[in-house]
Amino acid sequence: MPAYPGDSAERIAAALARVPATDSSVAGVTKRLLDFFTSGEIDKGTRLPPERALAESMGVGRSAIRESLAALEILGVVDVKPGSGTYLRGGASELLPQTLSWGMLLSEPQTRDLIETRGELEIAAARLAATRIGDDELRLLEQHLDAMRTHQDDPVRFIEADLKFHLQVAESSGNKVVFDLLQSIRSLLRIWVERGLRSESEAHLAYDEHREVLEALRTHDPARAQAAMQHHMETAGARLSATIEAHPAEG
Known part of the structure; x- marks a missing residue:
């Protein structure tokens, strides 16, 4: 080679x-x-x-x-x-966006801003997906949700299924900009997500929140999907914020 x-x-x-x-x-x-x-x-x-x-x-x-x-x-x-x-x-030119993205994580306030931005994008993605998602996409979400249920005692596999669930919702929104932004933001925040999942009980709560999102998407009701994702983002954001406070800028 x-x-x-x-x-x-x-x-x-x-x-x-x-x-x-x-x-x-x-x-x-x-x-x-x-x-x-x-x-x-x-x-x-x-x-x-x-x-x-x-x-x-x-x-x-x-x-x-x-x-x-x-x-x-x-x-x-x-x-x-x-x-x-x-x-x-x-x-060099291809890597400039990654340079800007990494710079966003160098301070706690910017990390919190990133969490807030992720929440707004996830809510928008769910609202858009409600009217655009098809049966095949719903089946994929069901598979990811089943994986989350099965692996509540395995943080690595649980988080992997969580990521796939959210990226599928973003893809189902039909908005590629939203998808690309969420994919980048979730990659950047992954270390905090991994640190924030501290117990099987927290995994169970997160699973329930994802189940509510899926059920809302099944109804194709934008308002219900938005509300379900907003509830999930509020609790998930609180978990991430608590994790950041417990592990301040340790590099």
């Missing part, structure tokens, strides 16, 4: 060392990597140096590099291929 040219690892490491250091937190390291990736110094598809080399060139621990690369993979910036390496997925 193609890799970087012979001296590229050293060149990338040297270039990263020149990127101004803000802090050594995961957020700080991620921002430095994004700044470098959008500088145009390396091309799309370039394989990055190993974690150890990146850590040494940036003067941070390998764990910070590992977590930063995981975050960048979620954002769609890099592609991590086990046994092969980590590759840059886009060119």
Whole structure:
């Protein structure tokens, strides 16, 4: 599989060392990597140096590099291929939106704004989907809801089913802008969602809220669908806010 040219690892490491250091937190390291990736110094598809080399060139621990690369993979910036390496997925212009998105998460107030924005978009998506959703989409939502019911004792699988449920509602809205925005926002907030699901009882409450949304969509009543999603977003937003307060800006 193609890799970087012979001296590229050293060149990338040297270039990263020149990127101004803000802090050594995961957020700080991620921002430095994004700044470098959008500088145009390396091309799309370039394989990055190993974690150890990146850590040494940036003067941070390998764990910070590992977590930063995981975050960048979620954002769609890099592609991590086990046994092969980590590759840059886009060119400088393609990665600018991800840079802006990551910047929104660097402070608690902006994270709260993102939660509020997500809520408004989810409510709009449910209202639109109520009049546009078809039987096939309703069956998919039922499948995702069944997965949530089955995996209330498994946070990872429960959250995965939760994500699929919401993205299906967004897709059923028929509004691609709403879908794309919600997909990006949910990826950015996923770490807080994972931290916020602290017990099986909370998972059960979340399951009930999703069931109400599905039942509302079955009636094709926009007002009922909007109300059901608004109730869910209010409780989900409260859970996320409590999680942020319990884990303040820890990077």
